[in-house]
Amino acid sequence: MIQVERLTKRYGPVTAIEDVSFSVGKGQIVGFLGPNGAGKSTTMKILSCFMPASSGTARVGGFDVFSQSLEVRRRIGYLPENAPLYTDLPVAAYLDFVAEIKGVSRGARRGRVADVMDRCFVTEMQHRMIGKLSKGYRQRVGLAQALLGDPEVLILDEPTIGLDPKQIAEIRALIRSLAGQHTVILSTHILPEVSMVCDGVIIINRGRIVAQGTESQLVAQVFPSARIELRVTGASGDVAGALRAVPGVQGVQPLPSRDGSAAFLVESPRGRDVSGDLVRLVTSRGWALTELRQVGMSLEDVFLRVVAGEESQEPSAPMGAA
């Protein structure tokens, strides 16, 4: 549904994104992840036809964002960063304007507007001036206007910013419910949001894509080994040495121990479960096993590893604009 190839955007001497390529399949929800100023908003502005790329191509639904902008714009719903809305219009009147400009027929308009207000929880504010709304409500009105016209593709720049925890959960559930019929690309810097909402992840840093795939693919790619945390009491002698001798174990690191127990982090190749062998070893030696758990690597660990790794490699690279 979205194909981006070698997209580059320069603002004068500053390179905001460079050589960005990715594609999003129909009905998928993809999270765009990156630190501030990484180029997330720039990419989204290009996809929404607001500004042109310096080089490279981007296609939405098979239409080029530059040469077939009108066709692309018929197919997208866009929520820019900070939801810029007309502050001097009431919510319902504003959404009616958006529905009309998106070509929703006169007869269907009232129903469609009521529907998106309902889905975005702004119905009780429909007669209020947008300028008088709190940030959270404004954000939800922004989301409502993006949903109007039932676009195939939704481009959401930080959709949950400024919302309280309950609203965040509601909006995430709403976005999640769009999967299947709508293709969604959303940017965020809240890592758990991506795990909860998205099918795929694109991590961008300093204008370049540094990793992309599903969350489990990224974890496997960045952390090739599985980890098990093991805690035993009553151990004597060279416990680490004994653990290392178990077939399949690649590494053993002692962990800081509390209350006299000994704790270790055992690494093994992904896909090979050594926990059974570890248990047999511990019991055969007569030690007491107090804890054994798989240490899951989260997206956060991936992100920190990938982004921090980049930063230490090229500390003088120019920062892109947001």
Place this chain on the structure above:
Amino acid sequence: MGWWAVFKKEMRLYFGSPMAYVVFTFFLVISGWFFSAIFLNYSDFSMRAFMQPQFSQNLNVVDNVMRPLFSNMAVVLLFFMPMLTMRLFAEEKRSGTIELLLSYPVRDGEVLLGKFLAAEALFAVLLVLTLVYPALVAFFTPIEWGPILTGYLGLLLAGGTFLAVGVLISSLTENQIVAGFGSFGVLLAFWVVGWGAEFAAPPWRGVLQYLSITDHMDGFSRGVVDTKDVVYYVSAIALALFLTLRSLESKRWRG
């Protein structure tokens, strides 16, 4: 239709904000003052003409009241119109709403048309309110409606030119004050250029006179619809709107 949606939105914003009312109020106060001054002066003059019939030859209410009133209104409009247009694009750029507006499936030309026609419609409402002046005249004395009608046509064209210039300048900046003062400055320059005509040598005299933005009004208020004047205003509006469209479109290809 996209332009109709934009038109309605702009009308809502005009009447939802104090700007339209402020412009209306002050325009009516100032033009009303001009009207009463001119009209009282005229009635005084016609009283004296009654005593001395040799003066009454040229006494004509359209020529002596409406014509100066129209030319005064044109000058006052030159000061007021930039306030109606300055926000049209500058505010959208400043607040970022242009980013959303341009992501909707409408052509840039439709956005421009909706905005320009909204300003022109607001201006037409203002002109309708000033119909009270010829109505008052007609209450006291028989009046020829033909020249009044052409006079209003002239005002509509001249005001439309002021609005088109204002829209153009609003599309070039994201600062409303700059947009307002910029359009005011340009319009003022096109007004005062006519004054220079008196001192200019023959080939330039005609050029300067033709450029003057308010001089073309005079024919209309005498009841003469001269092609030359219509062409002047219509082409000025078309040129300003064309340049605005280019400036909007440049957003899509300029890096």
